Amino acid sequence: MAENLLEVKGLKKYFKSGSVIDFKKGKDWYEKLYLKAVDDVSFSIEKGSTLGLVGESGCGKTTVGRCILRLYRADEGEILYNGKDIARIPISADKTYTKKIQMIFQDPYASLDPRCTIADIIGEGLKVHGLCRSRAEQEERICELLEMVGLNREHRNRFPHEFSGGQRQRVGIARALSVNPEFIVCDEAISALDVSIQAQIINLLMRLQREMGLTYLFIAHDLSMVRHISDRTAVMYLGTIVEIGPTEEVYLNPLHPYTKGLLASVPAADPDYEKNREKSGLTGEISSPINPKPGCRFADRCPMAKEICRQEMPPLKDRGQGHMAACHML
Amino acid sequence: MEDNKTVLTNEDFSFLAAEDKGGEEIVRPATTFWKDVMRRLFSSKAAIFSFVIVMFMVVMSVVIPMVSKYQFDTNNLMSINQAPSAEHWFGTDTLGRDLWVRMWYGGRISLAIGFLGAIFPSLIGIVIGGIAGYFGGWLDMLIMRVIDVLMCVPQMVFVILLMLKFGNGPVSIVTSFALIGWMGSARNVRGLVLQMKNQDFVNASRILGASHLRLIFKHLIPNTLGIVVVGMTMSVPGAIFYEATLSILGLGIKSPLTSWGQLLQMGVQNFQQYAYQLFIPAVILSITLLAFNIFGDKVRDALDPKLRN
Numbered sequence: 001m002a003e004n005l006l007e008v009k010g011l012k013k014y015f016k017s018g019s020v021i022d023f024k025k026g027k028d029w030y031e032k033l034y035l036k037a038v039d040d041v042s043f044s045i046e047k048g049s050t051l052g053l054v055g056e057s058g059c060g061k062t063t064v065g066r067c068i069l070r071l072y073r074a075d076e077g078e079i080l081y082n083g084k085d086i087a088r089i090p091i092s093a094d095k096t097y098t099k100k101i102q103m104i105f106q107d108p109y110a111s112l113d114p115r116c117t118i119a120d121i122i123g124e125g126l127k128v129h130g131l132c133r134s135r136a137e138q139e140e141r142i143c144e145l146l147e148m149v150g151l152n153r154e155h156r157n158r159f160p161h162e163f164s165g166g167q168r169q170r171v172g173i174a175r176a177l178s179v180n181p182e183f184i185v186c187d188e189a190i191s192a193l194d195v196s197i198q199a200q201i202i203n204l205l206m207r208l209q210r211e212m213g214l215t216y217l218f219i220a221h222d223l224s225m226v227r228h229i230s231d232r233t234a235v236m237y238l239g240t241i242v243e244i245g246p247t248e249e250v251y252l253n254p255l256h257p258y259t260k261g262l263l264a265s266v267p268a269a270d271p272d273y274e275k276n277r278e279k280s281g282l283t284g285e286i287s288s289p290i291n292p293k294p295g296c297r298f299a300d301r302c303p304m305a306k307e308i309c310r311q312e313m314p315p316l317k318d319r320g321q322g323h324m325a326a327c328h329m330l
Numbered sequence: 331m332e333d334n335k336t337v338l339t340n341e342d343f344s345f346l347a348a349e350d351k352g353g354e355e356i357v358r359p360a361t362t363f364w365k366d367v368m369r370r371l372f373s374s375k376a377a378i379f380s381f382v383i384v385m386f387m388v389v390m391s392v393v394i395p396m397v398s399k400y401q402f403d404t405n406n407l408m409s410i411n412q413a414p415s416a417e418h419w420f421g422t423d424t425l426g427r428d429l430w431v432r433m434w435y436g437g438r439i440s441l442a443i444g445f446l447g448a449i450f451p452s453l454i455g456i457v458i459g460g461i462a463g464y465f466g467g468w469l470d471m472l473i474m475r476v477i478d479v480l481m482c483v484p485q486m487v488f489v490i491l492l493m494l495k496f497g498n499g500p501v502s503i504v505t506s507f508a509l510i511g512w513m514g515s516a517r518n519v520r521g522l523v524l525q526m527k528n529q530d531f532v533n534a535s536r537i538l539g540a541s542h543l544r545l546i547f548k549h550l551i552p553n554t555l556g557i558v559v560v561g562m563t564m565s566v567p568g569a570i571f572y573e574a575t576l577s578i579l580g581l582g583i584k585s586p587l588t589s590w591g592q593l594l595q596m597g598v599q600n601f602q603q604y605a606y607q608l609f610i611p612a613v614i615l616s617i618t619l620l621a622f623n624i625f626g627d628k629v630r631d632a633l634d635p636k637l638r639n
Contacts, residue, residue, distance in 0.1 A: 069537055071533055071536065071537070091536060091537070091539075092536075092541070092542065095539040098537060098538060098539030099539065101537075102537060102538075103533075103534070103537050105530045105533075105534060106530075107530060110529055110530045110531065111530035111531050111533075111534050112531055112534075113531040113532075113535075113549050113552075113553070114531075114553065115549075115552045115553055115555075116548075116549075124535060124538055124540065125538040125539070128538055128539045128540050128541075128544070129538075129539060172534075175534065175538070178538075179538065179539075
């Protein structure tokens with residue numbers, strides 16, 4: 001078994017969300033509200049592999065990614081990168097890890113500075129980390145990166161608004177690769193693109209992984225894409241991981257009722273089958289992450305919920321072959 | 331009957347070579363943001379016209395005092411208060427100084443005060459506003475409260491106090507403008523930076539390890555420049571006007587040095603007898619201010635992203 005490049009242990013990130021004053025409650029009349037975006041999340045990623053992180057909007061996937069990148073300061077827990085806890089190091093204090101951990105963004109339109117040329121954008125990491133000794137070397141490296149992601153070297157003096165979405169995403173990938181990172185967080189990296197471009201970008205990411213030995217945390221809500229790229233898949237619901245395991249295992253043999261519902265909601269490609277099949281999808285809305293009730297977060301929507309589910313948070317337990325699920329009913 | 335069925339061979343079912351339809355090619359020629367702005371700006375007749383007027387004023391102010399046979403401060407007591415003539419195009423004043431050359435020498439000072447009095451406060455405002463918006467927290471709080479307090483004091487009081495301290499003259503006028511005029515643009519820039527600092531392109535640089543200074547000066551401030559430039563263009567006529575007001579009140583430029591405001595002040599004293607001494611500078615000043623205002627307006631339109639394309 002390969003060693004873990006990244007290990008997240010008990011990560012918590014709460015956002016303040018105002019307060020409630022209620023004098024009927026007596027002594028506890030003043031209650032601070034917290035939005036528990038990430039609540040006790042643990043996982044690990046092996047070197048050179050891909051962990052897919054899926055879940056519906058607002059479940060905290062992006063917050064996990066941003067804590068790893070240290071755009072957010074984790075409230076509790078450890079983020080071990082090669083065994084060293086980086087959760088408490090502010091991003092501006094230590095440049096070492098900005099060279100190792102990079103990110104590919106969701107929106108290729110918002111993630112490129114409209115006032116910089118492509119060469120400026122890709123060259124920024126080279127400049128910040130002083131990776132090139134001369135201007136000519138830097139130019140050469142920028143061209144090399146552009147060609148690596150399937151763009152032409154002539155593109156380097158253009159501005160982002162002259163490119164299409166897919167091309168911009170390639171620029172974003174080149175920027176992330178410029179500092180020779182080991183680990184890349186792909187935050188919904190393909191969801192803003194149309195399907196044919198999605199496939200191109202996914203294949204590019206997989207090729208780069210093979211060639212450079214990259215490790216990915218692939219955050220997405222598109223289940224089929226995650227299945228295609230990930231070695232392991234984690235399913236998040238309201239700030240907690242409900243199921244994690246080898247991708248095929250999770251997809252073919254889902255254990256948690258939420259995962260089952262999620263997979264059942266994926267439309268099938270065959271219209272006849274799609275029309276007649278039983279839709280055992282999810283009902284109800286995702287409940288509020290602000291001061292959540294005790295017990296299983298999914299209890300309100302779960303068809304199997306019992307009394308214990310509303311009282312105790314189920315722990316994430318191994319159900320064989322590294323396939324873990326958090327549910328009392330298993 | 332002839333068999334006219336199409337015969338399909340295996341070849342018809344072979345894969346065609348992937349054609350390069352140029353889908354990834356970029357059709358539009360490369361333009362920068364500013365080139366685009368320029369194109370839109372100068373597609374408007376009013377913008378061209380007002381720009382020509384402004385340039386005319388600038389060129390005349392630079393050239394005329396150099397080539398004229400009169401000096402702006404030599405007086406000839408044999409020919410005082412003469413009406414405009416072939417000899418003295420704009421006439422002469424009460425001390426027999428040629429008003430044509432004084433007009434354009436005054437233009438140098440008025441326009442210089444206009445431009446510098448718009449640029450310096452904006453520069454100070456950009457830096458202070460950028461820092462306040464980026465760092466936020468108590469620093470932002472402190473800076474914004476200081477601005478609130480300073481903005482409560484009437485500007486005129488400030489200028490007068492600063493002029494008392496620094497003395498009269500174009501340099502002290504520009505200095506006092508710079509010291510009191512930055513608050514507006516600081517607020518503007520702070521608002522824009524606050525809006526932008528959590529956008530993905532800023533996060534991307536942060537993740538790449540860019541320093542605070544780099545983020546502020548390389549990414550945040552350049553992206554506010556559009557709006558700041560509009561503010562700057564709009565405040566040029568304001569600065570010229572303010573200088574004129576000060577000079578009319580006797581607080582600005584003092585004779586023998588001259589500016590359009592100072593010429594107006596001299597004109598006001600004699601306008602019942604020699605009306606041209608007031609009207610000529612008044613008309614020139616008004617035309618210039620109008621041209622600046624129209625030009626500023628058009629610059630704003632050209633920079634407005636909603637009006638693009």
